[in-house]
Amino acid sequence: MPLQANDPSHTSWLEVPENSDFPIQNIPFGVFLTRDDVITIGTRIGDTAIDLGALHQLGYFKGIDLTDDIFLQDTLNDFIADGRKTWRLVRNRISEIFREGSHTELRDNEKHREQVLFSLDEIEMQLPVDVGDYTDFYASKEHATNVGTLFRGPENALMPNWLRIPIGYHGRSSSIIPSGTPIKRPIGQQKPGDDGVPGFGPSKLVDFELEMAFITTAANDLGKRISVEDAEEYIFGLVLFNDWSARDIQAWEYVPLGPFLGKSFASTISPWIVTLDALEGFRTDGPNQDPEPLPYLKQDGKKNFDIHLQAVIQPEGGEENVVANSNFKYMYWSMSQQLAHHTINGCNVRSGDMMGSGTISGPTKDSYGSMLELTWKGQNPLKLNDGSERKFINDNDTVILRGFCENDKVRIGFGDCSGKILPADPF
Amino acid sequence: MPLQANDPSHTSWLEVPENSDFPIQNIPFGVFLTRDDVITIGTRIGDTAIDLGALHQLGYFKGIDLTDDIFLQDTLNDFIADGRKTWRLVRNRISEIFREGSHTELRDNEKHREQVLFSLDEIEMQLPVDVGDYTDFYASKEHATNVGTLFRGPENALMPNWLRIPIGYHGRSSSIIPSGTPIKRPIGQQKPGDDGVPGFGPSKLVDFELEMAFITTAANDLGKRISVEDAEEYIFGLVLFNDWSARDIQAWEYVPLGPFLGKSFASTISPWIVTLDALEGFRTDGPNQDPEPLPYLKQDGKKNFDIHLQAVIQPEGGEENVVANSNFKYMYWSMSQQLAHHTINGCNVRSGDMMGSGTISGPTKDSYGSMLELTWKGQNPLKLNDGSERKFINDNDTVILRGFCENDKVRIGFGDCSGKILPADPF
Numbered sequence: 001m002p003l004q005a006n007d008p009s010h011t012s013w014l015e016v017p018e019n020s021d022f023p024i025q026n027i028p029f030g031v032f033l034t035r036d037d038v039i040t041i042g043t044r045i046g047d048t049a050i051d052l053g054a055l056h057q058l059g060y061f062k063g064i065d066l067t068d069d070i071f072l073q074d075t076l077n078d079f080i081a082d083g084r085k086t087w088r089l090v091r092n093r094i095s096e097i098f099r100e101g102s103h104t105e106l107r108d109n110e111k112h113r114e115q116v117l118f119s120l121d122e123i124e125m126q127l128p129v130d131v132g133d134y135t136d137f138y139a140s141k142e143h144a145t146n147v148g149t150l151f152r153g154p155e156n157a158l159m160p161n162w163l164r165i166p167i168g169y170h171g172r173s174s175s176i177i178p179s180g181t182p183i184k185r186p187i188g189q190q191k192p193g194d195d196g197v198p199g200f201g202p203s204k205l206v207d208f209e210l211e212m213a214f215i216t217t218a219a220n221d222l223g224k225r226i227s228v229e230d231a232e233e234y235i236f237g238l239v240l241f242n243d244w245s246a247r248d249i250q251a252w253e254y255v256p257l258g259p260f261l262g263k264s265f266a267s268t269i270s271p272w273i274v275t276l277d278a279l280e281g282f283r284t285d286g287p288n289q290d291p292e293p294l295p296y297l298k299q300d301g302k303k304n305f306d307i308h309l310q311a312v313i314q315p316e317g318g319e320e321n322v323v324a325n326s327n328f329k330y331m332y333w334s335m336s337q338q339l340a341h342h343t344i345n346g347c348n349v350r351s352g353d354m355m356g357s358g359t360i361s362g363p364t365k366d367s368y369g370s371m372l373e374l375t376w377k378g379q380n381p382l383k384l385n386d387g388s389e390r391k392f393i394n395d396n397d398t399v400i401l402r403g404f405c406e407n408d409k410v411r412i413g414f415g416d417c418s419g420k421i422l423p424a425d426p427f
Numbered sequence: 428m429p430l431q432a433n434d435p436s437h438t439s440w441l442e443v444p445e446n447s448d449f450p451i452q453n454i455p456f457g458v459f460l461t462r463d464d465v466i467t468i469g470t471r472i473g474d475t476a477i478d479l480g481a482l483h484q485l486g487y488f489k490g491i492d493l494t495d496d497i498f499l500q501d502t503l504n505d506f507i508a509d510g511r512k513t514w515r516l517v518r519n520r521i522s523e524i525f526r527e528g529s530h531t532e533l534r535d536n537e538k539h540r541e542q543v544l545f546s547l548d549e550i551e552m553q554l555p556v557d558v559g560d561y562t563d564f565y566a567s568k569e570h571a572t573n574v575g576t577l578f579r580g581p582e583n584a585l586m587p588n589w590l591r592i593p594i595g596y597h598g599r600s601s602s603i604i605p606s607g608t609p610i611k612r613p614i615g616q617q618k619p620g621d622d623g624v625p626g627f628g629p630s631k632l633v634d635f636e637l638e639m640a641f642i643t644t645a646a647n648d649l650g651k652r653i654s655v656e657d658a659e660e661y662i663f664g665l666v667l668f669n670d671w672s673a674r675d676i677q678a679w680e681y682v683p684l685g686p687f688l689g690k691s692f693a694s695t696i697s698p699w700i701v702t703l704d705a706l707e708g709f710r711t712d713g714p715n716q717d718p719e720p721l722p723y724l725k726q727d728g729k730k731n732f733d734i735h736l737q738a739v740i741q742p743e744g745g746e747e748n749v750v751a752n753s754n755f756k757y758m759y760w761s762m763s764q765q766l767a768h769h770t771i772n773g774c775n776v777r778s779g780d781m782m783g784s785g786t787i788s789g790p791t792k793d794s795y796g797s798m799l800e801l802t803w804k805g806q807n808p809l810k811l812n813d814g815s816e817r818k819f820i821n822d823n824d825t826v827i828l829r830g831f832c833e834n835d836k837v838r839i840g841f842g843d844c845s846g847k848i849l850p851a852d853p854f
Contacts, residue, residue: 132600132601133599133600133601138684159682159683160619161616161625161679161680161682164616164619164625165616165625165679165680167680167684167687168684168687169596169597169684169685169687170596170597170598170599170685170687170691171597172560172597172774173559173560173600174559174560174649174774174775174776174777174780175649175773175774175775177649181649183650184650184773186772186773187652187771187772187773188771188772189591189592189721192587192591197718198588198591198592198721200721200722200723222601222602222604222608222692222693223610223611223692223852224852225614225852246772249772252588252592253588253592253594254683254684254685255586255588255683256586256681256682256685257565257594257595257596257681257685257686258596258597258681258683258684258685258686259684259685260594260595260596260597261768261769261771261772261774262772264597264772264774265649265650265772265773265774266649266773291624294616294625294627295627296627296854341688342688344614344615344688345613345614345615345673345676345688345689345691345692346602346611346613346614346692346693346852347599347601347602347688347691347692348601348602349601350601353601425650425651425652425773427723
């Protein structure tokens with residue numbers, strides 16, 4: 001099925017500001033609360049949110065096989081479960097409806113427009129999916145090397161399994177929150193001092209992790225696998241993902257079973273899921289893989305995506321400071337390889353599952369995706385515009401992740417993935 | 428509110444076989460498919476399954492504040508979210524309805540009995556909850572010491588954090604299955620041989636882990652904590668839990684982020700959730716905790732439960748072999764401590780979340796809760812009744828976990844937690 005919605009010559013009769021993340025070629029999916037306190041599934045063009053539930057009720061999706069209430073839900077899980085063919089039909093139809101010079105029915109019907117269109121200040125974005133399981137990978141070689149060097153020295157930086165396995169671990173689903181939700185600084189145990197008694201109190205080393213995450217459709221029954229060739233068929237789309245980390249809690253707890261409370265206090269996602277189809281024009285090769293992956297991980301073609309990524313720190317009432325510029329293309333293990341690996345043992349993947357990339361660091365010092373790496377464990381604090389310094393994230397700092405693809409014809413972006421660290425609750 | 432349902436003098440007008448796990452003092456909760464292909468919430472007395480949806484429709488729960496469809500659901504999550512007061516009212520009412528010499532309305536109404544009562548061969552047990560997040564702890568000191576000794580030697584058996592923290596990690600929810608569901612032997616990477624290339628193929632070291640798991644009600648919002656004193660208020664009940672493990676896959680993948688595909692191919696639970704209230708009479712002290720836990724983990728009173736646990740291997744067509752006798756009381760960290768720790772960082776716990784104990788091993792060699800420990804990593808194979816030997820679990824072996832509490836008045840049990848390992852799918 002052709003991706004008509006990607007045609008770069010299309011413009012919308014809705015206003016799209018210059019450099020918007022959301023031209024008519026994007027058409028992301030999200031869930032929002034409307035001014036009438038109704039939860040609905042929607043999309044966005046420029047700065048206009050579009051109620052797909054209302055559009056469907058008004059008959060605009062006629063001819064596409066959809067249940068009546070598919071968009072009148074508080075999560076996208078059922079729509080995602082409908083599969084790629086349906087996602088494409090719906091995305092192409094939305095493109096038609098809002099395209100300049102194509103469909104004029106909605107454009108010329110004020111009553112319908114009133115029911116369907118919202119300005120951004122009239123809506124409140126929600127979590128787009130009910131995340132059944134969330135897995136976090138560790139797929140940037142630069143990040144794994146940096147962290148390994150910091151904790152074990154440069155000789156033992158990469159573990160022997162790292163170049164063979166897309167290393168991942170299970171994360172906590174309950175604490176995944178949409179952009180804009182504030183986060184209390186976590187409390188916990190920290191490494192003992194000389195008296196052998198663990199420290200206890202608010203984390204002193206709260207960090208961000210610059211990641212992306214992909215959301216799956218129901219892919220396989222328990223005991224079945226997904227091949228690396230087929231994997232993309234089961235990927236609905238991508239969000240920005242800040243896997244907040246309390247480095248001191250993590251350092252004390254993580255041996256031998258992995259990160260737990262150092263991560264599970266919050267993970268922030270950008271609320272609009274950008275489909276893999278919208279990113280089609282931005283495929284690129286990934287890093288060279290040496291040694292050659294085992295056969296079940298061997299892939300053909302361009303499976304990485306050229307997505308510019310940025311991390312910003314904004315102190316309370318202050319200016320934004322861009323602290324990192326990275327790119328999703330630096331992922332050593334592709335999403336296809338991650339999904340093939342995840343299911344090689346027969347583990348079943350459901351609609352709405354989320355898989356994080358792990359921190360995405362690039363080759364240069366300004367492309368590292370965490371404060372741990374950017375300040376080299378606090379040894380080289382970052383200087384902000386206002387003259388203050390940061391080793392890690394302070395109370396009342398807001399961290400914003402941004403991401404976009406761009407060529408000479410079109411720019412597809414993700415919007416903000418933002419979260420503010422509030423002081424810890426007194427214990 | 429008194430726990431009338433626990434009165435050991437009560438008997439039921441339903442037949443209860445001798446040594447049944449399900450006397451009228453148990454009243455567990457589960458979900459089953461009936462002969463009419465309806466999914467309903469139910470309980471069990473003796474070998475009779477009781478349709479609570481039908482009972483409610485017939486008016487037997489009059490006076491208890493319940494929504495009309497609370498039992499006509501395919502999971503217990505909403506009922507569990509109603510909280511402890513409701514669970515007790517319902518459990519006490521069920522006890523009344525089925526008690527000899529109390530309520531005679533159902534006993535004497537054949538039409539009602541036909542709608543409400545099922546023999547076990549007429550029903551099919553389902554997963555009782557939609558598990559939002561599953562956490563696995565590592566709370567038996569004997570198990571952690573055994574595994575540590577096997578992998579790092581006796582001097583470094585327990586990690587320095589172990590006596591301070593109820594160590595846990597996030598597990599995979601999607602692959603939690605009810606007793607009776609067969610499991611295909613998982614495929615995956617294993618440690619490289621001399622050529623440096625990882626092994627690949629069916630796991631050679633499939634193991635069981637003898638655990639219990641508790642199921643929570645919605646406990647705290649993100650950013651809030653549950654105190655160790657209040658924790659039990661949020662625990663609905665317990666099931667037996669077999670955390671199947673592929674030791675060779677696990678050994679190669681787990682550094683530094685913990686177990687992943689070595690666990691996520693399947694975890695089996697017993698389908699009847701036995702409430703904490705039903706276990707009230709079997710409280711006992713846990714192991715002495717030295718060093719003293721940090722204040723947020725300090726607990727008063729008896730927080731452990733004396734539950735006999737057993738693991739059985741049954742080869743295809745052969746006899747049962749009891750290979751381990753352990754007890755839930757060996758848990759070093761109590762469920763209350765686990766829940767207080769889990770939320771100390773503000774991580775939110777939802778209705779239907781599941782928390783596994785980790786493998787429960789006792790002090791003696793016949794009380795170890797995994798083949799890894801029972802055969803000491805395969806060095807001392809177990810001899811079965813039929814003369815065959817087992818280092819780990821063979822294809823077509825069934826592993827059955829059982830658990831029960833007993834005193835001179837009453838026995839409360841969990842039924843079987845059973846799973847059969849099928850040969851791996853060809854790759």
